[in-house]
Amino acid sequence: MKAGVIGLGAMGYPMALNxxxxxLLASFWNRTPxxxxxxxAETGVxxxxxxxxxxxxxxxxxxxxxxxxxxxxxxxxLLPGAHxxxxxxxxxxxxxxxxxxAAQRLRHAGAGFLDTPVSGGVxxxxxxxxxxxxxxxxxxxERACPALEAISARIGLLGPVGSGQATKAVNQxxxxxxxxxxxxxxxxxxxxxxxxxxxxxxxxxxxAGNWFLDxxxxxxxxxxxxxxxxxxxxxxxxxxxxxxxxxxxxSLPTIEGLLPQYRELIERGHGDEDHSALYRIKRRLFxxxx
Amino acid sequence: MKAGVIGLGAMGYPMALNxxxxxLLASFWNRTPxxxxxxxAETGVxxxxxxxxxxxxxxxxxxxxxxxxxxxxxxxxLLPGAHxxxxxxxxxxxxxxxxxxAAQRLRHAGAGFLDTPVSGGVxxxxxxxxxxxxxxxxxxxERACPALEAISARIGLLGPVGSGQATKAVNQxxxxxxxxxxxxxxxxxxxxxxxxxxxxxxxxxxxAGNWFLDxxxxxxxxxxxxxxxxxxxxxxxxxxxxxxxxxxxxSLPTIEGLLPQYRELIERGHGDEDHSALYRIKRRLFxxxx
Numbered sequence: 001m002k003a004g005v006i007g008l009g010a011m012g013y014p015m016a017l018n019x020x021x022x023x024l025l026a027s028f029w030n031r032t033p034x035x036x037x038x039x040x041a042e043t044g045v046x047x048x049x050x051x052x053x054x055x056x057x058x059x060x061x062x063x064x065x066x067x068x069x070x071x072x073x074x075x076x077x078l079l080p081g082a083h084x085x086x087x088x089x090x091x092x093x094x095x096x097x098x099x100x101x102a103a104q105r106l107r108h109a110g111a112g113f114l115d116t117p118v119s120g121g122v123x124x125x126x127x128x129x130x131x132x133x134x135x136x137x138x139x140x141x142e143r144a145c146p147a148l149e150a151i152s153a154r155i156g157l158l159g160p161v162g163s164g165q166a167t168k169a170v171n172q173x174x175x176x177x178x179x180x181x182x183x184x185x186x187x188x189x190x191x192x193x194x195x196x197x198x199x200x201x202x203x204x205x206x207x208a209g210n211w212f213l214d215x216x217x218x219x220x221x222x223x224x225x226x227x228x229x230x231x232x233x234x235x236x237x238x239x240x241x242x243x244x245x246x247x248x249x250x251s252l253p254t255i256e257g258l259l260p261q262y263r264e265l266i267e268r269g270h271g272d273e274d275h276s277a278l279y280r281i282k283r284r285l286f287x288x289x290x
Numbered sequence: 291m292k293a294g295v296i297g298l299g300a301m302g303y304p305m306a307l308n309x310x311x312x313x314l315l316a317s318f319w320n321r322t323p324x325x326x327x328x329x330x331a332e333t334g335v336x337x338x339x340x341x342x343x344x345x346x347x348x349x350x351x352x353x354x355x356x357x358x359x360x361x362x363x364x365x366x367x368l369l370p371g372a373h374x375x376x377x378x379x380x381x382x383x384x385x386x387x388x389x390x391x392a393a394q395r396l397r398h399a400g401a402g403f404l405d406t407p408v409s410g411g412v413x414x415x416x417x418x419x420x421x422x423x424x425x426x427x428x429x430x431x432e433r434a435c436p437a438l439e440a441i442s443a444r445i446g447l448l449g450p451v452g453s454g455q456a457t458k459a460v461n462q463x464x465x466x467x468x469x470x471x472x473x474x475x476x477x478x479x480x481x482x483x484x485x486x487x488x489x490x491x492x493x494x495x496x497x498a499g500n501w502f503l504d505x506x507x508x509x510x511x512x513x514x515x516x517x518x519x520x521x522x523x524x525x526x527x528x529x530x531x532x533x534x535x536x537x538x539x540x541s542l543p544t545i546e547g548l549l550p551q552y553r554e555l556i557e558r559g560h561g562d563e564d565h566s567a568l569y570r571i572k573r574r575l576f577x578x579x580x
Contacts, residue, residue, distance in 0.1 A: 096482075118496070119493070119495075119496025119497045119498060120495070120496045120497055121497045124496065124497070130496065131492055131493070131495035131496035132492075133492050133493075153495060154491075154492060154495035154496075155492075156488050156489075156491060156492030157488075158484055158485065158488055158489065158492070159483075159484065159485070163484060166479070166482040166483075166484055167479065167484060167489050167492060167493065169478065169482070170475045170476065170478055170479040170482070170484070170489055170493060171475075171493050171496060171497070171498045172498075173471070173474060173475040173478055174471050174472055174475040174493060174498035174500075174503075175471075175497055175498045176471070177467065177468070177470060177471020177472075177474060177475065178467070178468050178471045178498065178500060180467060180471070180544055181463070181464050181465075181466070181467020181468045181470070181471060181544065182464055182467075184463060184467060184542060184543075184544050184545075185460045185461075185463040185464040185467065186460065188459065188460055188463055188531070188534075188535055188540070188542060189456070189457065189459075189460040191535070191538050191540050192386075192456040192459070192460070192534065192538075193449075193456075194448055194449065194453060194456055194457060194460070195448065195449070198446050198447075198448055199446075199448065199457050199460055201444075201446060202421055202422075202423050202444060202445075202446030202448070202457060203409070203421070203423075203457065203460060203461050203464060205409075205410070205421035205443060205444035206408070206409025206410045206414065206420065206421035206444075206461060206501070207409045207410055207411045207414070207461070207465055207501050207502065207505075207519070208409060208461045208462075208464035208465045208468065208501065209500065209501040210464075210468060210499065210500035210501065210502075211496070211497050211498065211499040211500065212497065212500075213464070215497075229497070241478070244478075244482065245478055245481070245575075245576070248481050248482070248576060248577065249576070249577045250478070250481050250575050250576035250577065251575050252474060252478060252575070253474075253547075253575070254470055254471065254474050255474075257543075257547070285535075285540050285541050285542070285543070286535070286538060286539070286540035287538065287539045287540065
């Protein structure tokens with residue numbers, strides 16, 4: 001199988017490396033050429049001149065971009081190279097409706113589409129242990145499996161195109177709410193005068209244990225938030241979630257309460273930090289210790 | 291070493307069984323005699339006639355009761371049997387101040403005290419894999435270790451008496467906030483028409499992974515909340531947390547927003563269910579599906 005990647009960001013770049021380790025990486029492209037050049041140097045695989053060239057060279061094409069408009073732009077740009085043997089697996093986080101739109105544009109060119117957003121952080125992308133939330137036809141997923149298995153430890157098919165993104169929305173709501181629980185609890189622990197490194201270690205071994213505490217607990221208490229998932233991208237995802245909830249007449253009070261706190265973080269210049277930077281806000285719930 | 295247990299509830303009973311498996315269980319007592327009789331039948335160890343008899347027979351005495359007043363009552367009742375070789379390890383969840391009061395009463399009798407609240411659920415109590423959050427003197431903890439190791443997978447010493455309870459408060463704040471994140475996210479997923487068993491399995495493998503989703507995800511979506519941590523006990527713990535936060539001039543907005551939801555659950559007759567019953571409330575954020 002020949003696989004390609006479009007979008008070599010914090011997630012896409014290590015995913016491409018794992019495809020290369022599996023012997024599958026045939027082509028790739030990135031909007032900022034420097035990232036593609038770095039990957040070419042690291043793998044010996046040549047960068048493509050444009051998205052259509054990646055599509056033409058691949059059976060499975062993984063896209064991993066930041067926003068809904070970026071995805072549709074990339075889909076349109078790769079269409080000239082699309083063919084009946086091509087399956088585009090979009091690992092970006094976009095609205096379910098955007099996934100359905102992408103699938104439709106590719107269908108006209110005879111190519112297949114799966115929405116395959118992922119979770120597991122940059123660590124999961126590096127280790128190839130991501131969780132893939134797939135939406136689309138089972139037969140297409142089966143064909144795409146060798147590529148998806150090279151980047152993940154678990155793949156779930158949740159339903160038709162869009163179901164992967166709906167599940168990713170569930171995932172993001174949960175991640176944000178957990179981030180709030182952890183950062184508010186640790187701010188409380190700080191106010192109690194506890195040694196937070198020890199608290200993180202003992203609490204993570206019990207019923208409050210969670211990925212976020214395991215991977216961000218020790219760094220967030222030092223305001224080290226450079227590695228991880230950018231706050232401004234989480235806000236983009238959560239805005240999608242709130243829109244999806246409202247579209248069915250519902251609401252997400254926990255997320256609606258969180259968004260102003262994240263927006264304040266962005267205004268204060270922390271938008272490119274991991275969302276564990278929320279601890280900066282939660283600390284202010286307590287008077288500063290002497 | 292001879293160990294004893296006072297309080298054979300959902301946590302205390304399996305903890306006593308693990309002490310017995312380690313060859314340490316010498317005595318025990320429970321307010322409701324039937325539980326003590328059941329443990330005597332299961333272990334062949336005789337139940338004591340009163341708390342003082344347990345204290346007299348032990349070097350390490352684990353107490354595991356439901357509320358602050360119960361703990362101080364048990365401490366007073368065991369004092370006639372207290373001796374210089376005795377360490378009381380209180381695994382209940384109470385206020386840090388109550389732990390300090392218990393330590394003082396025992397000190398007058400020459401006995402030692404550690405606050406050693408635990409986390410890990412009834413599953414952790416059964417498997418002997420609890421996380422112990424200890425407060426008190428390191429030398430006492432070292433002496434008590436054989437008994438605590440029989441019930442736990444991890445023991446952390448957080449500081450002087452009361453520090454274990456302060457850390458348990460951090461733990462409960464985190465547990466409750468995670469419970470809210472998970473139940474609100476799954477209510478959203480239900481409204482999106484997703485198959486929630488599949489969602490639980492794929493989401494738990496990513497960055498939203500957490501103990502609560504692992505152990506309560508598949509049951510909460512069926513309103514099966516019989517096993518676990520009773521909502522009314524979590525409310526009792528969270529009231530302590532809010533009081534502790536206010537005592538230092540702080541606040542816990544996430545918990546203050548959750549408490550009315552839990553109280554509503556109790557009013558509706560779900561107080562003895564695991565707090566994953568919160569999903570019953572969160573479902574109402576979305577109009578019922580056809």
